[in-house]
Amino acid sequence: MEKISTKGTVRFFNGKDIPLEMHKVKVVQSISLVPVERRLEAIREAGFNSFLLKTNDIFLDMLTDSGTNAQSDTQVSKMFIADESYAGSQSFTRFQESVLEVFGKKFVIPAHQGRAAEHLLSKTFVKEGSVIPTNYHFTTSMAHVQLCGGNFLEIFTDEAMKVKSSFPFKGNMDIAKLEKAIADYGSENIPYIRMEASTNLIGGQPFSMENLKEIRKVADRHGIKIVLDASLVGENVYMIKQREKGYKDASLASILLEMSSLCDIIYFSGRKVSSSRGGAICTNSKEIYDNIKFLVPVYEGFLTYGGIPIKELESMAEGLRETLDEHVVNQSPRYISYMANELDKLGIPVILPGGALGCHVDAGQFLSHIPQKDYPAGALIAAYYIVSGVRGMERGTMSNSRDMDGNDVPADLELMRLAVPRRVYTLSQIEYVIDRLNWLYHNRELVGGLRFIEEPPLLRFFIGRLEPLSDWPQKLAAKYRSDFGDSL
Numbered sequence: 001m002e003k004i005s006t007k008g009t010v011r012f013f014n015g016k017d018i019p020l021e022m023h024k025v026k027v028v029q030s031i032s033l034v035p036v037e038r039r040l041e042a043i044r045e046a047g048f049n050s051f052l053l054k055t056n057d058i059f060l061d062m063l064t065d066s067g068t069n070a071q072s073d074t075q076v077s078k079m080f081i082a083d084e085s086y087a088g089s090q091s092f093t094r095f096q097e098s099v100l101e102v103f104g105k106k107f108v109i110p111a112h113q114g115r116a117a118e119h120l121l122s123k124t125f126v127k128e129g130s131v132i133p134t135n136y137h138f139t140t141s142m143a144h145v146q147l148c149g150g151n152f153l154e155i156f157t158d159e160a161m162k163v164k165s166s167f168p169f170k171g172n173m174d175i176a177k178l179e180k181a182i183a184d185y186g187s188e189n190i191p192y193i194r195m196e197a198s199t200n201l202i203g204g205q206p207f208s209m210e211n212l213k214e215i216r217k218v219a220d221r222h223g224i225k226i227v228l229d230a231s232l233v234g235e236n237v238y239m240i241k242q243r244e245k246g247y248k249d250a251s252l253a254s255i256l257l258e259m260s261s262l263c264d265i266i267y268f269s270g271r272k273v274s275s276s277r278g279g280a281i282c283t284n285s286k287e288i289y290d291n292i293k294f295l296v297p298v299y300e301g302f303l304t305y306g307g308i309p310i311k312e313l314e315s316m317a318e319g320l321r322e323t324l325d326e327h328v329v330n331q332s333p334r335y336i337s338y339m340a341n342e343l344d345k346l347g348i349p350v351i352l353p354g355g356a357l358g359c360h361v362d363a364g365q366f367l368s369h370i371p372q373k374d375y376p377a378g379a380l381i382a383a384y385y386i387v388s389g390v391r392g393m394e395r396g397t398m399s400n401s402r403d404m405d406g407n408d409v410p411a412d413l414e415l416m417r418l419a420v421p422r423r424v425y426t427l428s429q430i431e432y433v434i435d436r437l438n439w440l441y442h443n444r445e446l447v448g449g450l451r452f453i454e455e456p457p458l459l460r461f462f463i464g465r466l467e468p469l470s471d472w473p474q475k476l477a478a479k480y481r482s483d484f485g486d487s488l
């Protein structure tokens with residue numbers, strides 16, 4: 001039997017390294033590619049916000065990996081043995097056992113999804129004036145902290161904002177800046193340090209074990225807890241194995257347990273980490289557990305189901321264990337790396353090295369003629385949908401909230417995220433994504449900006465509506481039809 005490399009690629013006779021799927025497809029779902037005229041109409045109806053598109057108008061849905069990863073046959077089968085009791089369910093006991101095995105944490109608090117876990121943590125620990133140092137914020141985590149009167153302090157390294165880089169751990173926290181922040185704000189005003197694995201908004205970039213160990217030393221000196229957002233932890237662990245000295249021969253299980261041992265609290269979204277629904281908070285501190293648990297019946301449900309359908313607890317328990325299977329967890333990063341490298345060869349600005357969750361195109365460079373105030377990342381999402389039927393997500397200024405004076409807060413990076421859910425798309429579909437993006441890059445001068453016409457005060461990127469600043473969408477669609485004819 002030929003051995004597949006640990007990078008998950010196989011060398012073909014022509015010398016090309018191509019990601020090789022280590023699974024077979026047993027159940028399929030039909031998709032369709034509607035004509036460009038319908039795509040133009042659909043994005044208008046959606047207020048030029050990809051979240052508001054309807055799935056029957058979408059060819060490849062690369063909006064997110066949340067709840068869209070393919071479930072294994074074992075995960076699905078576990079749902080049939082669920083103990084649907086309101087309290088004291090055996091399914092919860094099995095979920096606890098899975099959390100202990102994977103994270104080494106014995107106290108578990110289920111929640112209906114990751115942002116519900118963020119809500120519980122913020123209600124418990126954050127107060128007016130609290131400061132949360134983090135390697136980078138996430139939209140919902142920041143919103144919950146701000147609603148409780150606190151704020152995030154992003155402490156990233158200089159490498160983090162370099163679009164094209166060979167630095168393997170752009171999700172690292174700058175230790176000197178962390179020390180200064182603690183001195184400036186006082187440890188008494190810092191309820192915890194938050195590390196995100198892997199940093200969603202700056203390209204799914206991982207942090208290193210060495211960096212986490214240094215943060216642990218700082219936290220111990222000042223008596224501060226470390227909270228790990230583990231929603232993309234499998235990919236972060238995989239990239240530690242691939243990129244960090246001393247971990248090449250370590251198992252994913254051993255790396256994850258080492259990482260977990262450095263953190264006081266871990267929370268995650270089951271929609272990401274285990275291809276299921278729900279989420280959870282886990283810890284080895286009974287004091288922390290007792291401080292949080294009374295909120296569960298108020299906001300989530302009982303302690304042994306936390307607002308999650310019991311069958312999903314069973315699926316999540318199995319999904320957590322599968323996160324330790326390298327063939328499961330490496331498929332998405334391999335596709336992302338392949339996609340990013342191929343786009344880079346074409347001269348298309350893309351975050352390198354490839355990270356977790358998706359391929360991140362630098363809309364700021366791609367549409368350098370559009371100022372940030374006109375939302376270039378949002379415009380690129382809309383334009384790319386028109387020419388491809390592929391739905392991506394805006395990760396730029398639109399994803400930020402306005403400041404207290406009502407002004408936009410420019411994003412550090414203007415990104416179009418094309419999520420690559422685990423084991424969902426084929427390599428030919430990835431090639432289609434690359435091809436249509438290449439066409440758009442060569443016609444990028446046709447794309448214009450956007451402005452809000454309906455704007456919620458919080459998390460506006462979810463349900464806000466926009467309009468184009470000119471008739472650029474019609475011109476783009478006409479050019480596409482001219483070049484591709486009836487080939488959709």
